[in-house]
Amino acid sequence: MNEVPRPPTIYDVAEAAGVAPSTVSRAFSRPGRVSAQTATHIFAVAAELGYRANPLARALQNGKTSTIALVVSDVTNPVFFAIIRGVEAAAAGAGYAMLLADTQESETLERTLLDRLIHGVDGVVLASSRLSDRTIRTVATQRPVVVLNRIVSGTRCVVPDTESGVGAALRHLAGLGHRSVTYMAGPEASWVDGMRWRSVVATAAETGLKVGRAGPYLPTMAAGVAAAQDIRRTAPTAVLAYNDLLAIGLIRGLTQAGVRVPEQMSVIGFDNVFGSDFCTPPLTTVASPLRAMGTAAFRELHQAIRGEPMNSHPVVPLTAQLVVRGSAGPRRRKSTSPASGTTRVSGSARQASISIPAGSE
Secondary structure, three states, rough: OOOOOOOOOHHHHHHHOOOHHHHHHHHHOOOOHHHHHHHHHHHHHHHOOOOOOHHHHHHHHHHOOEEEEEEEEEOOHHHHHHHHHHHHHHHHHOOOOEEEEOOOOOOHHHHHHHHHHHHHHHHHEEEEOOHHHHHHHHHHOOOOOOOOOOOOOEEEEEEEEHHHHHHHHHHHHHHHHEEEEEEEEOOOOOOOHHHHHHHHHHHHHHOOEEEEEEEOOOOOOOHHHHHHHHHHHHOOOEEEEEOOHHHHHHHHHHOOOOOOOOOOOOEEOOOOOOOOOOOOOOOOEEOOHHHHHHHHHHHHHHHHOOOOOOOOOEEEEEOOOOOOOOOOOOOOOOOOOOOEEEOOOOOHHHHOOOOOOOEOO
């Protein structure tokens, strides 16, 4: 029976290259300790023999794994698709592998995953974390951490410019003749939701729009469908949803109830996720620079891993822009009383809407 050939070792490379095993070890683990000419020779011999350095052994030597973790709250939410691509591409370009962890909207699971991952990676990107600020700062004492979609004092953060995005959406609605708008809120403890609501109130005061608030809702299409009856009860002429999934679900629920969008009610979403232009009508939405956020998050993390000091202003803001499609139109001629205050959540929508511990998206 043929024996399976053993993989080449560091000693095989050393013998073939005519150098000591310790020199081969330094060439792979600490390139600066070996001359460029010697290192090039060793790498060429290693490639010819098919030798691959053991990353775990190298990590034991220098404490570096060349691996980072990206932790997301729900991998099925399309808001994370471009963020994942942005982090992964930037990491690969710098020679890092990326581990992806899905916490399934669970603070407990997020804690468990971080406990398991933290000592096997060089740093962590937390995208829409459900952990408390205090817990995130504790994690950051163990490994470099960058927080996406949220500001946590004492950490590096990357967030979209919510104020400019909300302002563009509301000015667009005001330009179409709308006099009132209802904000369809996301998770109650969401940092992003709070920022978007504050921006809605501030911009409405500038434009003269009356504003109301419905929710909170889970950021899913199912919650949007169920919430349609709440929105119909207050009968606003326009709705700005916390995210695209809620907006798309709302359009579906309104359509099922015989309400035409945008002829009878305009709907604007947030994030410009994959598929937001597939619905009928195509969704007008505030486009968050999702891939750029992922890229910026890794750039900040890489600086932290290399020991570069954090800026005095550690927040990296990125501009959001309004994408005009077909779900927002002129205010209808006949309208019922506009939304005002916070609406009461119906039984069906209550089942689809839940409070999620501190986080966003």
